[in-house]
Amino acid sequence: xxxxxxxxxxLNNVQGDSLIGLPKKTxxxxxxxxxxxxxxxxxxxxxxxxxxxxxxxxxxxRASIAQNKKTAADKGVPPPLLxxxxxxxxxxxxxxxxxxxxxxIGDTAFDGGMLADAQDLGDQGTTSxxxxxxxxxxxxxxxxxxxxxxxxxxxxxTAATLLEIEKIFAVxxxxxxxxxxxxxVGDVRPGDEKGHEHFGFLDGIxxxxxxxxxxxxxxxxxxxxxxxxxxxxxxxxxxxxSWALDGSLIALxxxxxxxxxxxxxxxxxxxxxxPPIQGSELLGARFVGRWKSGAPIDITPTQDNPALGADPSxxxxxxxxxxxxxQTQDRCPFAAHTRKTNPRAxxxxxxxxxxxxxxxxxxxxxxxxPEVSAVEAATGKTVQGRGLIFVAYQSNIVxxxxxxxxxxxxxxxxPIDKPVTPGFDPIIGQATDPSSRTLSGTxxxxxxxxxxxxxxxxVPKGGEYFFSPSIPALKxxxxxxxxx
Numbered sequence: 001x002x003x004x005x006x007x008x009x010x011l012n013n014v015q016g017d018s019l020i021g022l023p024k025k026t027x028x029x030x031x032x033x034x035x036x037x038x039x040x041x042x043x044x045x046x047x048x049x050x051x052x053x054x055x056x057x058x059x060x061x062r063a064s065i066a067q068n069k070k071t072a073a074d075k076g077v078p079p080p081l082l083x084x085x086x087x088x089x090x091x092x093x094x095x096x097x098x099x100x101x102x103x104x105i106g107d108t109a110f111d112g113g114m115l116a117d118a119q120d121l122g123d124q125g126t127t128s129x130x131x132x133x134x135x136x137x138x139x140x141x142x143x144x145x146x147x148x149x150x151x152x153x154x155x156x157x158t159a160a161t162l163l164e165i166e167k168i169f170a171v172x173x174x175x176x177x178x179x180x181x182x183x184x185v186g187d188v189r190p191g192d193e194k195g196h197e198h199f200g201f202l203d204g205i206x207x208x209x210x211x212x213x214x215x216x217x218x219x220x221x222x223x224x225x226x227x228x229x230x231x232x233x234x235x236x237x238x239x240x241x242s243w244a245l246d247g248s249l250i251a252l253x254x255x256x257x258x259x260x261x262x263x264x265x266x267x268x269x270x271x272x273x274x275p276p277i278q279g280s281e282l283l284g285a286r287f288v289g290r291w292k293s294g295a296p297i298d299i300t301p302t303q304d305n306p307a308l309g310a311d312p313s314x315x316x317x318x319x320x321x322x323x324x325x326x327q328t329q330d331r332c333p334f335a336a337h338t339r340k341t342n343p344r345a346x347x348x349x350x351x352x353x354x355x356x357x358x359x360x361x362x363x364x365x366x367x368x369x370p371e372v373s374a375v376e377a378a379t380g381k382t383v384q385g386r387g388l389i390f391v392a393y394q395s396n397i398v399x400x401x402x403x404x405x406x407x408x409x410x411x412x413x414x415p416i417d418k419p420v421t422p423g424f425d426p427i428i429g430q431a432t433d434p435s436s437r438t439l440s441g442t443x444x445x446x447x448x449x450x451x452x453x454x455x456x457x458x459v460p461k462g463g464e465y466f467f468s469p470s471i472p473a474l475k476x477x478x479x480x481x482x483x484x
Contacts, residue, residue, distance in 0.1 A: 006232055006245060009212060013470045015088045016058035017149060017364050018229060018248040018393040019213050022086035023061050024151035024188065027366045028158045029252075029389060030165075031182040031464075034098045034145045041177035042099060042480035047168045049474050051161075053086040055213075061086070085161045086151040089474075090250055090466035095145030099478060103241040105231070109397040110249055110465045115141065117402065122410045122430025123460045139182035140254065140462025146178075147252065147466055155185075184254065186366030186389045198257045198367055198386050199284070199427075199457075202294030202309060206316050206342055208360040220317035224360050229393055235357070236395045243477040246470035251361075251401035253390040253463040259372050262457040264380035269451065271443055278303075286442050287426040289338030296338070301331040301444070321345035327419060333441030334415050334422035340408050340429070346415035358399045359408075361392040387458070397465055405430075412438075420448045428458050 016022050034041050053061075061084050072079035091099070093111050109117055118125065118134035125134035133141070148165060152158040170176045188194055197203045208224045209217035211234075217223050225235025232245035270279025271286075281304070285291045291300070293309030298318040300308060308314055320332055320339055332339055339346065347354040369386025376383050394400035408414050409425035423439030424431060431437050437453040469478060 009226060009230075009233065009246070011055035011059065011213070013472050014055040014230065014246050015090075015248075015468050015471065016053040016055045016086060017088045017151075017391075018362065018468060019055045019210055020058040020062065021362075021364050022053060022058060022088065022149065022151040023065060023084055023153075024086070024366065025081070025153050026151070026155055026158055026185065026187045027389075028150045028162060029182075029184045029186075030148040030150070030162065030180055031139065031144045031184075032146055032148065032178045032180050033143060034095065034178050035176065037177045038099060039480060040175070041169070042478060044169050044177055045474070046479040046481070048087075048089065048165065049471065049479065051087045051165070052471055052474065053088060054471060058086065081153045083157055084153055085157050086149070087161060087165070088149040088468060089146060090149075090468040091146040091478075092144055092464050092466050094143045096467065098145050101477065103243070105244055105247075105249070105467055106238040106240050107249060107397050107465075109402045110467065114251070114253075114463045114465050117465075118460075121402070121405050121460070122432065124430075124434070124456070134460070134462075136460070136462040137182075137254070140464065142181070144181060144464050147464075184368060184389055186368040189367050190371070193371075196292065197388055198259050198369070198372075199262055199288075200292045201284075201288050201290060202292065203365075204363060205290070205294050205312075206338065207362055210362075218312045218316055219314070220319075222357070222360065224357050227395055228357060228360055229362055229395055231395050233395075238396065243473045244467075244469070245473070247473060248393045248468045249395060249397050249400075250466040250468055251390075251392045251394070251397055251463070252466060253388075254461045255388045255390050256385055256459045256461055257387040258382045258455060258457045258459065259386065260376045260380045260382050261455050263372075263377070265453075265455065265457075273445065283442060286333050286336060286444075289332055289336035296332075297336075298332045319345040319348070321349060329420075329441030329447040330444055333439060334418050334420075335425055335429070335439040335441065337409075337425050337427040340414065340422075340425040341404055343408070343415050350417065358396065359403055361394045361400045361404070363390070363392050365390040365392075390463075393468070421450075423450060424453065426453055430456065430460075 068082055069079045119132040123134040125132055150158045150161050169178050195202055209221050211223055211225055226233035227235030231240045231247045266280040266284050270276045271282045285297050290296050291304035293304050293306040294315050295305040295309035296318050298320055347356055365388050368389055370384050392401050409429045412421055412423050420440045424437045426439055434456045438450040440450050441447045442451045
């Protein structure tokens with residue numbers, strides 16, 4: 001239970017990626033195992049703490065970026081990139097156990113780890129002798145004790161920062177206390193695709209505002225209690241160890257996207273009654289709930305409006321309740337990705353209303369992999385791996401990420417109390433039998449008709465649940481003094 005005696009939130013104590021988000025053109029994730037010299041690791045960790053980027057520092061970085069852009073605009077020139085690096089660290093349940101920290105954080109999903117959760121999340125795999133093994137890459141099928149996040153303006157900046165970190169932990173020498181098990185690198189997509197995920201849709205629009213942190217929320221942006229994201233704060237209803245205050249739990253997923261196959265399906269199944277290109281674009285928008293520009297189809301249901309999509313004062317100001325109430329799919333299918341994962345009036349307007357505050361998460365992922373090649377586009381077949389390193393922060397994985405995936409995206413009956421069965425979230429909804437994936441409402445003129453989704457276009461290949469400790473917790477609980 002959140003402590004009534006907790007001091008006021010100090011952003012200097014919070015790792016920067018959760019509440020504010022590390023600025024990045026590129027981000028490197030180094031997944032590691034702690035070696036047998038645990039004492040040595042905890043001693044060396046003290047040298048890493050000064051490199052950890054706090055939320056207060058991120059605020060300063062973002063202010064510098066904004067000023068840099070303004071100065072360049074005043075001069076009528078493109079803004080130069082500022083050299084900025086950010087570092088955060090997080091630990092899995094097995095990682096905390098390796099460090100000898102036996103206090104339970106108070107989250108059963110975190111305790112069990114994502115590998116044990118994979119079947120319930122709907123990940124594909126095989127069962128032998130009663131044991132389910134997901135179709136993940138090998139690194140995530142073995143214990144991952146922690147992850148170091150390194151963001152920057154360029155690969156040169158992140159590589160230099162990583163080298164500094166490797167020296168702290170004596171990587172590559174006989175005194176090393178950790179070893180890398182996997183390295184993932186994500187990059188913001190180039191040119192006009194900046195901010196768009198690989199299917200082409202503008203991403204990261206509908207983030208919750210955090211009470212006392214995001215003081216000027218945009219219209220339609222929900223403000224949540226600090227304890228929805230941070231442990232031990234108001235809104236966190238679980239009893240936590242005192243040192244866990246201001247930490248945050250991470251759900252990290254390594255998601256591959258079959259972009260050529262997705263594009264081919266849209267081309268082959270345009271919404272009837274429109275020219276083929278427009279019909280395919282509308283089908284994609286009804287799958288996602290937004291046009292590629294970010295414009296919500298609940299506001300502009302028949303054609304894209306790039307100006308609306310680019311306007312943060314308008315692009316999130318909708319509820320799935322206008323003009324007909326939430327019982328029709330005229331404007332947006334019940335199972336559209338954005339509606340499944342943030343149902344708004346579908347639950348808020350029930351009697352009695354159902355609050356979605358405890359289901360809110362903050363997403364900080366980044367794309368990985370190359371752009372679709374001409375050969376891939378022509379054949380409709382993926383050759384090179386690409387997708388999203390999905391990262392979501394919350395104080396409660398069971399209520400947040402796990403619930404959203406299992407009980408909303410994968411649940412054909414959600415949103416509830418609808419006149420037809422909504423079906424699967426066409427983007428992230430997973431089924432034990434992929435051929436069973438269908439949804440209704442893609443054709444606004446035949447809303448009860450279902451459309452079969454023969455391919456799962458987002459394919460999980462691994463992941464883990466992590467705890468991002470506060471900076472004071474790193475110093476007081478995880479670090480050992482050199483003389484210890």
